[in-house]
Amino acid sequence: MPEDCIYIARSSAIAARALAGEMMVMNSVDSTFFTLNEVATTIFQAADGRTPLQDIVRERVCEQFDIDPEQAQADAKEFVTELSSHGILLVSNQPMSGQGTSNAGSVAETP
Amino acid sequence: MSLMSEVGQKAFNLGIPIAVHMDVTYRCNERCVHCYLDHDDHGEMTTSEIKDVLDQLAEAGVFFITFSGGEVFMRRDFFEILEYARRLMFNVKIKTNAVMIHEAEAKRIRELGVDTIQISVYSHRPEVHDAITKLPNSLERTVKSIRFLREQGLRVTIANVLMNGNASDHAGVQALAAELGAQYTLDPTITPMMDGDTSVLALRIPGEDLKDIFHNPALVGNQEDFCAPPKPPSADDLESYSCSAGHSFCYISPYGDVFPCVQFPLPTGNVRTQKFLDIWNFSPQMNEVRSIQAKDLTVCSSCSHVGSCSRCPGLAYMEGSMRGPSTADCEKSFYRTGVPTANMVKHGLSKPRTTVPLVQIRPVAVPA
Numbered sequence: 001m002p003e004d005c006i007y008i009a010r011s012s013a014i015a016a017r018a019l020a021g022e023m024m025v026m027n028s029v030d031s032t033f034f035t036l037n038e039v040a041t042t043i044f045q046a047a048d049g050r051t052p053l054q055d056i057v058r059e060r061v062c063e064q065f066d067i068d069p070e071q072a073q074a075d076a077k078e079f080v081t082e083l084s085s086h087g088i089l090l091v092s093n094q095p096m097s098g099q100g101t102s103n104a105g106s107v108a109e110t111p
Numbered sequence: 112m113s114l115m116s117e118v119g120q121k122a123f124n125l126g127i128p129i130a131v132h133m134d135v136t137y138r139c140n141e142r143c144v145h146c147y148l149d150h151d152d153h154g155e156m157t158t159s160e161i162k163d164v165l166d167q168l169a170e171a172g173v174f175f176i177t178f179s180g181g182e183v184f185m186r187r188d189f190f191e192i193l194e195y196a197r198r199l200m201f202n203v204k205i206k207t208n209a210v211m212i213h214e215a216e217a218k219r220i221r222e223l224g225v226d227t228i229q230i231s232v233y234s235h236r237p238e239v240h241d242a243i244t245k246l247p248n249s250l251e252r253t254v255k256s257i258r259f260l261r262e263q264g265l266r267v268t269i270a271n272v273l274m275n276g277n278a279s280d281h282a283g284v285q286a287l288a289a290e291l292g293a294q295y296t297l298d299p300t301i302t303p304m305m306d307g308d309t310s311v312l313a314l315r316i317p318g319e320d321l322k323d324i325f326h327n328p329a330l331v332g333n334q335e336d337f338c339a340p341p342k343p344p345s346a347d348d349l350e351s352y353s354c355s356a357g358h359s360f361c362y363i364s365p366y367g368d369v370f371p372c373v374q375f376p377l378p379t380g381n382v383r384t385q386k387f388l389d390i391w392n393f394s395p396q397m398n399e400v401r402s403i404q405a406k407d408l409t410v411c412s413s414c415s416h417v418g419s420c421s422r423c424p425g426l427a428y429m430e431g432s433m434r435g436p437s438t439a440d441c442e443k444s445f446y447r448t449g450v451p452t453a454n455m456v457k458h459g460l461s462k463p464r465t466t467v468p469l470v471q472i473r474p475v476a477v478p479a
Contacts, residue, residue: 014200016200028224
C-alpha cells in the first residue's frame with residue numbers, strides 16, 4: 001500500500017453491531033463473518049471516508065491503547081488491507097464523500 | 112465451534128437479543144391452508160413506529176433481523192423499512208412468497224444488501240402448490256421471482272413446509288431448488304392458529320410418514336447420526352435451555368406485541384407502550400421463560416431425549432405448560448430414533464399422541 005494518505009470507509013454492503021466490546025461484521029454479498037477486537041473496532045468505527053487512516057491511528061488508537069505509533073500504523077495498514085479484500089472496507093487515496101457516514105451513528109454499542 | 116456459533120453463545124450467555132423476527136403485517140395475498148395467522152389488519156404499526164422500534168433494537172444490540180408476515184410486500188412502505196434497517200446496519204433476511212417481486216424489486220433488494228430471501232414453495236407441481244396457497248398461478252410467479260433474485264446474485268432459500276397433500280413432493284421441490292440455484296430447507300411443523308383454532312393441525316403428516324423423512328439421507332444428511340438413539344443425559348444437558356427464545360431471540364408482531372418466539376404466543380409487553388429494552392430486561396413473563404432449564408421440565412427432565420430433542424417451549428406452552436412436553440416434538444424424537452419418550456411412557460402410549468387440547472392460546476390484544 002502506498003505511503004500517500006489513505007482514506008477508509010465502511011462498505012454499504014455490510015452489517016455490523018457491537019457485542020461486548022467486539023464488533024461483529026458480516027458481508028451481505030458472501031456472508032463472510034468477522035469479529036473485530038477493540039483496536040480494530042476503533043479503526044472500523046472511525047472509517048468515515050474523510051479522516052486519513054494515519055490520523056485515525058494516531059488520534060484514536062495510539063492515545064486510547066498506548067501502542068507504539070510505528071507498529072500501530074503498520075498493523076492498521078495490514079488490517080485495512082485484509083478487510084478491504086473481503087469487501088468490508090473501501091480504501092482510497094482521496095477522501096470518499098457519502099461513504100461510512102450515515103452508518104456511523106448506527107453502529108450501536110450494546111448496553 | 113464456528114465463529115458464528117461462538118458469537119451466538121456469547122450473546123446467549125449475556126442475554127443480548129442478537130436476533131429478532133419481526134412480522135410487519137399479517138395481511139397476505141395468499142391464503143395458505145396451513146397458515147396460523149388472522150390476515151385482517153387490526154391496526155398494524157405505522158412506518159414511523161417501526162422505524163422507532165428498529166432504532167431501539169439496534170441500540171439493544173440486535174444484529175440479525177428477519178422481516179416476515181403475512182406477506183411483507185403488502186406494505187407499501189416495505190422498501191422504506193428495509194432501507195432504514197440497512198442504514199442501521201442490521202443483517203437483514205426476508206421471508207416472502209415472492210409473488211410481488213419483479214426485476215426492479217430484485218435489483219433494489221440487492222442494492223440494499225439483503226442477506227437472504229426465504230421463499231415458501233410447497234410443491235414443484237403447480238396444481239399442488241396453488242391448491243395450498245389458494246392463489247392461482249402462484250407457483251409460476253414465485254419461480255419467476257426466484258429467477259429475478261438469483262440473476263441479481265441474491266441468496267435464496269426455498270422453505271418447504273410438509274403437510275398432507277404435498278408430503279410426497281419434497282424430492283421435486285429439492286430438485287427445483289437445485290435447478291434455481293437456491294438452498295433447500297424442509298419443515299414438517301404445522302403450528303396451531305393464533306386464535307386457538309386447531310383445525311390446521313389435521314394437516315400434519317402422520318408420524319409414520321415422518322419416519323421415512325427422517326431416514327432419508329437426501330433430507331437429513333448423515334442419517335446414522337440423525338437417527339441415532341439418544342445418549343444418556345449428562346449434567347450439562349439438564350442445566351441447558353430449550354432454545355434461544357427469550358435468551359438471545361424474540362418476536363415482534365405487526366401490532367407491537369413482543370413474544371419469546373413467533374411460535375410462543377405468550378405476550379411479554381408491547382413496544383407501542385413500552386421501551387423494547389424494558390420489556391426484554393424486566394418483563395416477568397420474559398424472565399420466567401429464560402429461567403427454565405431442562406431440569407425444571409416436569410416430564411422431559413426424565414426423558415432419554417432431553418439432550419437431543421427439538422422440544423419447542425412455545426408448542427409446549429400451547430399444550431398447557433411451558434415446562435411441559437410438546438407432543439409434536441415427542442413425535443419427532445420417537446420417529447427419528449424409535450425410542451419412546453418419557454411423555455409416551457407416562458401415558459402408556461406405544462405411539463405419540465397427535466392431538467392434544469390446546470389451553471393457552473389467547474387472541475392477540477387489539478390496540479384501542
